[in-house]
Amino acid sequence: MPETITAPRVQLEIKVERPRLYKVMLVNDDFTPREFVVQILKAEFRLDEGQASRVMMTAHQRGVCVVAVFTQEVAETKATTATDMARSKGYPLLFTTEPEE
Ligand code: NFA
Numbered sequence: 423m424p425e426t427i428t429a430p431r432v433q434l435e436i437k438v439e440r441p442r443l444y445k446v447m448l449v450n451d452d453f454t455p456r457e458f459v460v461q462i463l464k465a466e467f468r469l470d471e472g473q474a475s476r477v478m479m480t481a482h483q484r485g486v487c488v489v490a491v492f493t494q495e496v497a498e499t500k501a502t503t504a505t506d507m508a509r510s511k512g513y514p515l516l517f518t519t520e521p522e523e
Pocket of ligand 1: 448449450451452453454455456459478479481482515
């Protein structure tokens with residue numbers, strides 16, 4: 423009677439970690455028109471008119487405001503794209519990124 427040989431079953435443990443998230447910050451300046459800031463927030467960050475106005479006004483009054491959080495690469499790309507859009511119109515508007523606590 424031939425024996426049946428079975429391969430050992432190995433349970434692989436798969437560890438998944440959530441990526442660290444990065445905040446995109448809008449920095450106030452004295453030159454970029456409010457309406458232009460709102461336009462950029464709508465175009466690059468998909469905020470609606472109300473959200474964009476509130477974020478713009480918060481940065482205007484407090485100096486800086488969190489726009490949104492993303493994974494590092496998405497945050498950096500969006501901050502750079504939005505900053506470049508403003509530069510191409512001659513405005514000093516600045517978006518920065520920083521890791522969440
Ligand atoms: N402080 C700018 C103004 O009064 C508006 C602004 C808001 C610019 C937020 C940059 C960021 N025209």
